[in-house]
Amino acid sequence: MLDIRAIRSDPEAVKASLARRGIDTSDIDAVVALDARRRDLVTTRDAVRAEIKTLSKQVGRLRGTGDESAAEASMARSRALGAEADALEAAETAVAAELDALLLGIPNVIHADAPDGISDADNPVVEMVGDIDGFADHQRVPHWETGAALGILDTERATKITGSMFVMLRGAGATLSRALCQLALDRNADAFEEIRPPSLVSTATLTASGQLPKFADDAYAVERDDLWCIPTAEVPLTSIAAGEILDSAELPMRFMAYSPCYRREAGAAGRDTRGMLRAHEFDKVEILSLATPEQAPAMLDELVHRAEATIATLGLTYRIIEICSGDLGQSHHRSFDIEVYAPGCDMWLEVSSVSWFSDYQARRANIRYRPAPSADDPRPATRMVHTLNGSALAVPRVWAAIVETYRNPDGTVTVPEVLRPYMRGITVIGA
């Protein structure tokens, strides 16, 4: 959610930023009009209420002096004003609701340094490690074939048990998946508190991080209990401090969590249906930070570097791209994706998305902090925190890239060195 004050004070600047997304900005004009109307109603209503309060106190005093008829007059006057206040209140509530609904649907403003562009085709590559042409024929086998041959990926039975776009890992494949989670957690445990959050969250929580109300179709709903399955651990982690006022000394806060992620993939039916490329349920380790606006830029760098470093230790070919204005998610202020190259299916797979949300999510979740007192401001006002997060590692696609990259001529798969401590002694899958 954008800051209504920012919109009010310079609507053209907000519109200019949103225009970079290639969207219609007329909602901003509507917001400005509603906001003016709302403030008008508030001012009038408050004046009426102030008078009611004065009159009510008078009643008490007049009763004390025994002037019953004067008290009666004040009561009558106050009663009439009460009806007026109620009407103004109702009007204000209605306008405020309309304003909020509009505000919830307006995407975040874009960071000045984010590149311009229309679609994902315009996302610039900022770093590239490895050579996509440097693979042998035995590595040019899709992971779903290798996985089936080695008995570590069983999509047929997953489909039988649940339905299409669900996967099941077996044996060393399941262990490999869990090893990746463990690796990602261990590599970030130096600075991040490990959380095991709930996987089902309330509507308020899913709204706070930006998924609702606009993207309800993408989430699994547990309607009977009015709960939602999380599409990422970002959702519960963001809301850890919802409604709280943090001490500046506590910032930046850093959390990491392994969680299952549930996505209906409503807009992606029929895309990437093979193997582990896209599933309704998958595992991911997320890293997240609540920071001051001043700390945020460095934190964005840190998160990108941490995600990159984990991919790098796995020995995969990868690249980092920056998301252009037209491809940026609704809540995002600035984002970077890490993609690994999967030689078997010859595709770049997005395995991490690191984003800075500025105060967009914090305003929805109402997460504030109190800046440290200084000489000229001994009691500073509260400010919204900034939220940032990124996938430390999205398991299935990394799993796929490993199975393809590390496939040997005999069809077995060598386990990357850094994963071996978590593999119960398995060094070559299928050997």
Add this chain to the structure above:
RNA sequence: GGAGCGGUGGCAGAGCGGACGAAUGCACCGGUCUUGAAAACCGACGACCUGUCACAGGGUCCGGGGGUUCGAAUCCCCCCCGCUCCGCCA
């Protein structure tokens, strides 16, 4: 799921129709004292909306939502959450 009790400021904890944004203690902040610190003392000290160049001023908030009343933290109704006991249970 059933029964009982409870939800008040950062924390603890009074108040139970009018002078209550709310006693008191602790914490926090500023100051006095001190070589420095502690202690002591003095003062300040919630959030949000509105308003102002900035002050001032006005309003809302005592778990959430309705209601009664001239007036609600206080009375009534519904909901949510917590604790204790019972039931169920990995």
